[in-house]
Amino acid sequence: MLKEERFQLILKQLSEDQKVTLKALSEQLEVSEYTVRRDLKELTDQGLLKAVRGGAVPHSPTPHHFSDRLHYKSEVKKIIAEKAVSLVQPGQVVAFDSGTTAMAIASILPQDMEITVVTNSFPVVNVLESHPKIEVLFAGGRLYKSAYTTVGHDTLRFFRNIRADIYFMGICSIHPTIGVTTINYEESEVKKAIVDVSKQVIALSTHERINTAEAFFICPASSVNVVITDEEGISLAEQTFKDSGISIL
Missing domain, CATH: 3.40.50.1360 (Rossmann fold)
Known part of the structure; x- marks a missing residue:
């Protein structure tokens, strides 16, 4: 599975459940938890979610200014x-x-x-x-x-x-x-x-x-x-x- 495809699935799952875990994503995406952790970090750097211990949660969608x-x-x-x-x-x-x-x-x-x-x-x-x-x-x-x-x-x-x-x-x-x-x-x-x-x-x-x-x-x-x-x-x-x-x- 391409990285971009993993990103889309992670964001879809996050939107549905309001949280994702390393273990569940690793099983769902059929990749290691290390790969999932790296994906979550990259998505965090892009401002699309917030990586936390064991998984990720959404950012608030509220405008900041x-x-x-x-x-x-x-x-x-x-x-x-x-x-x-x-x-x-x-x-x-x-x-x-x-x-x-x-x-x-x-x-x-x-x-x-x-x-x-x-x-x-x-x-x-x-x-x-x-x-x-x-x-x-x-x-x-x-x-x-x-x-x-x-x-x-x-x-x-x-x-x-x-x-x-x-x-x-x-x-x-x-x-x-x-x-x-x-x-x-x-x-x-x-x-x-x-x-x-x-x-x-x-x-x-x-x-x-x-x-x-x-x-x-x-x-x-x-x-x-x-x-x-x-x-x-x-x-x-x-x-x-x-x-x-x-x-x-």
């Missing part, structure tokens, strides 16, 4: 945002990061709600600039241009001095064993810092981000208290995180 994500599945984000707002209580300190879904939440916070928002997201600040009762604390740092957020030492120092009641975490990828991951190292460090100082971590994830993985680790799935997803993602999330203690909304 903020402007491309802004109108991506906007109706689904609105549904997730409405669920999220119901969890916010007056007087809380609420952390928002760079996600467009987090911005959707900020945009529908009631005008009479009194909370403190901490964020490194310019779009979240812009949305809340005219809100009459929400106090906004913005994390300085270096601009991460593709996400319109701040990153770096100053951003990390800011968040390490915060104690948040809720962290609405925009998800790039979440997997039950690999954990929560993203495509940018500095962004992963900021998200990791916010997780560490938050009482409750709420992951905002459309269904296609579940059971996917990227290069940079943020936290284990067990650090997440709640996953808010779309209607299509509820059954998938309930199955994926069964017996984990994670609530699914």
